[in-house]
Amino acid sequence: MSAAPLLWLLCAGGAAAWGPFLREDMRPKVSERRAQTPGEIAELPQGRTHFRWYGEPGNPVLVCVHGLTTPGYVWSRAAPLLADMGYHVLTYDLLGRGWSDRPMGAQDAQFFTTQFSDLLEALDIEGPVTLFGYSMGAAIASAFAAERPERIEKLVLVAPAGMGGYPTGLIRWMRDAGVSGKWLFNLLYPWLHGRTARGGIAEGVPEAKARMQAQEPMWRGFTPAVLAALRGILRDPQELEHRKIAKAGLPLLSIWAEEDQAIPLDGMGVLSRWNRASVSKQVPGAGHWLPLSHPEELVRAYRSWLWEDGEI
Incomplete structure (x- = not known):
């Protein structure tokens, strides 16, 4: 074989090998869209963090943590309802x-x-807060509550990860497959994510929010962040964390989506074994997009829990 065809084959092979990573590096930076930010930016040691407040300053603080792929706007329908509660x-x-x-x-x-x-x-948030965590956000909230129980007033986990059983199938294989899994994840995940996000419309997600969610992989760093979390906080069940929460006596409510195709509902039984004082509720007809698709039902489940505890 002459030098020219061999060089072409080497270049083609290199492009195939590095293509998914090069495409990721060529995506626009998120800083290019901050002019439309509906909130504020905090300069934190790890990086600039976007945040947004709802409700009246001076009221008790309630913090909502979003999931693996859905940014803070996943709470955009539920947060005003929680603010209306004071x-x-x-x-x-x-x-x-x-x-x-x-x-x-x-x-x-x-x-x-x-x-x-x-x-x-x-x-400057000093006192205990009520902490809501959705999907992976529930795993984050649980990890923080186990580490700093004195900072938590109440813990509410919505369609929660952390009890095992997620992810499954191809996503799980890519998570566990080292460099080859990383290559395939960078290649396939933007398309898989877009398909899943657009499918949320059928579950009751507003079309505008579904479009925003589908576009997240176009920004540099999103896809690697998803894989890093799958290989990090979402790799192992949180039995130790939940047993610490139980020992601390923190009030804990878990709210589950009855038609959830992402988080297994048998997690309810797992959580009950780890923390027998926890309370579980289900939202009928809801899928994994619970905060966006069924915000009223979500907040109603929380209110009913407070009512049962004699707090409202």
Whole structure:
């Protein structure tokens, strides 16, 4: 074989090998869209963090933590309802998502709890807060509550990860497959994510929010952040954390989506074994997009729990 065809084959092979990573590096930076940010930016040690308040300052603080791929706007329908209950509601974007910075590297529990702790300090939030966590956000909230129970008034986990059983199938294989899994994840995940996001419309997600969610992989750092969290905070069940929460006596409510195709409902039984004082409720007809598709039902489940505890 002559030198020219051999060189062409080597170049083609290199392009195939590095293509998914080069495409990721060529995506626009999230800083290019911050002019449209519907909130504020906190300068934290790990990176700039986007946050937004709902409700009246001076009211008890309630913080909402979003999931693996859905930025803080996943709470945009539920947060005003929680504010109407008399809370000052804080939502924010986890690093690697939404309008927040995209640092590279591992995304284990400490990565996320440090961001949360730094945000509380930056915003001068001193007393105990009510903490809502959705999907992966529930795993983050649980890790923080186990580490700092004195900072938590009540813990509410919505369609919660952390009890095992997620992810499954191809996503699980890519998570566990080392460099080859990383290559395939960078190649396939933007398309898989867009398909899943657009499918939320059929579950009751407003079309505008579904479109926003489908576009997240177009921004640099999102896809690597998702894989880093799958290989980090979402890799192992949180039995130790939940047993610490139980020992601390923190009030804990878990709210589950009856038609959830992402988080197995048998997690309810797992959580009950780890924390027998926890309370579980289900939202009939809801899928995994619960905060966007069924915000009224979600807040009603929380209110009914407070009513049962004699707090309202």
